[in-house]
Amino acid sequence: MKFPRNDREEAEQQVMKIYKESSPALETLFEWSYVNHVAWSLVIVFLGLILWMSVALVNAENQRNALITKQCRDPVFKTELDKKCLRSVQSRDHWWEHLTYAMSHLSPEK
Numbered sequence: 001m002k003f004p005r006n007d008r009e010e011a012e013q014q015v016m017k018i019y020k021e022s023s024p025a026l027e028t029l030f031e032w033s034y035v036n037h038v039a040w041s042l043v044i045v046f047l048g049l050i051l052w053m054s055v056a057l058v059n060a061e062n063q064r065n066a067l068i069t070k071q072c073r074d075p076v077f078k079t080e081l082d083k084k085c086l087r088s089v090q091s092r093d094h095w096w097e098h099l100t101y102a103m104s105h106l107s108p109e110k
């Protein structure tokens with residue numbers, strides 16, 4: 001069936017109008033939600049904080065154990081401490097031993 005020129009153009013315009021309305025709106029196609037970014041950023045920050053606190057706790061427990069077991073006495077002055085030794089001493093075999101001891105003993109022993 002042949003359409004006259006105007007009817008054909010009107011039909012094409014209606015089809016194109018339907019096609020344009022069915023295409024996604026480019027303004028709202030890529031919406032960004034920053035809620036997930038904030039949550040994951042907080043998780044990363046808190047994991048970093050936990051890691052940093054664990055390293056500090058291991059170092060403090062290492063030095064505390066060295067002081068208790070008197071591993072860093074000054075060789076010349078017996079009542080003084082050797083501070084270089086205190087920075088580099090390993091009072092237990094592994095770092096996780098310091099961490100488990102510090103986490104399980106919240107108050108000093110009597």
